[in-house]
Amino acid sequence: MGKLLKKSAANDFFRSLQKKGSLYAPVSTDMVRFQHIKTPEALRSIDFDGHAFFPPKKYLLPNEEELFTIKQGKLQDTNQSLPPQFVVNVRLCDLNAIAILDKLYLDPDYPDPYYKAKRDATTFIGINCKREIDEYCFCGSMDLQRAYDLLLDDRGEHYYIDVRSDKGMALVKELPDAPEQQDPTLPKTSKVLDQKDLHQFFADKWWEGDNELCVSCQRCTALCPTCFCFDVKDDMDLNLQDGKRLRTIDSCHSADFTTVAGDHTFRSSRLQRYRHRVMHKLQYYKDTFERSMCTGCGRCIRYCHSKIDFVKTINEDFK
């Protein structure tokens, strides 16, 4: 099902979302960042072309979130309910990443209530890439799906809005129907990752070259749209009666991450940690869920201090 939105009326559509809840969109300054678009005037600053530095996972898995509070030694649930929020102009790689996070956090047997509350309140509205954003994108090889409620597809004068859910339809029902349904073309990229069984390349030698360049800065995991590892910490007041429990994002690149009681560390070397990230992203998740956890957004290469390109290494050196 498709709807048509005149490009000149895009801001009117976003304004209608602003009236329904909080609006978040990419804004380009020294970089592209998802930001809160608070006023009608700020709608003008919304970016349609760039690729955000930090992925929109931050609206579901914030750097730090409160799980519950402790008042005079008693636990109190934190109210997790949120007013509706709309995150717009999300790229297809990041939309697929949300679908991957959903799979983990909304598991029917073990749904995560903190994630679910945010997810229920949030609608992600996509925008299709007319071309690859830069040479680091390799989503064309990562089996992306049309996993979204709504996606804006550039058709010259108009955006064709591809509607994939009732949640999406409720937001665009006023807009005119497109004369015919035309599925948006999935993006193609000149960079592609060859699909290989990485288990057979587990030995150190395959990873040593890239590992020497790694400075363990953890930017790759922080900026990955599907990296979800977390730590749980208590933050008590000095009276030791009041406080809160926090969940904060963590990283498998951290030496402390696999340190357990008794000071044992499961992955004590940088090479083990570096390899684990790539193996988990491209192989271990696939072993369980039949697709890679990577969506080819390219951030972990684009923003790597040393521009470590595991795609190139896997394609060219793993044989």
Added chain:
Amino acid sequence: MSTKKPRVAIHSITGCAGCQLTFYFIKDRLLDFLGAIDLVAAPMIKGKNDLDGKYDVCFVEGSVSSERDLEHLKKWREQSKILVALGTCATHANVQGIKNFREAKKVQEYVYGKEAKNMEGELKPVAPTPLDAHVKIDYKISGCPPEEVEILRFCKDYLMGLDPRIYNEPVCVECTKREIKCLLEDGKECMGPLIRGGCNALCPGVGHGCTGCHGPIPEGNIPQTITLLKANGIPLHLINQRMQKYAGLEFEKLGAAIKSEVESDE
């Protein structure tokens, strides 16, 4: 946890005393803190101090830079169940540690002039070293000065009976979470990948590269970070000066060859 309040001391050897000040500047939490502990010795702010009794926790700021410093430190170690090195002087010898990479006489002449007399005095200066070069240190909270949040986190963990957790990630982690444009990526100078954070990327957040005041993380990749800085046009002697500035001895322990470079520059 017993109901008896822990006996805490805050002591000082050679440094600027800014670390202690950070302690006393925890603003609205200071009264809560003082209520939770028994501050038995803090010569900077108290008139009456128990200088010879037992301490549950003793915070020491400053580096061992004289024989008198060392006498004090050894005494405090014997008096204390837990000894905490507070601030980068105590953890890494800090700015005065640069002396380790220069000829002592030249440094003295540079600071006090060639005509200065009686420089030995009763202090008897020695090459500045961090506390753990002399006694066992239980915890280190580096920073010049250390962060209020880190001091508070330590105290709260201790009061709850936990093993206090010291943040041990590079500056890049907090910098990325704050969505700050990377200075290294921008072709500038920043020591972030090598340096322990906990500061919430204070300096990069205002566009100034990290100069390393928390000292290095043990896991840093020094050769590759130097390669990145050089690629941004930062000369090696300047990179070495940055490593010397707060934590030269520790960088040497981690394998950085900084002493010879500086000497060849001079």
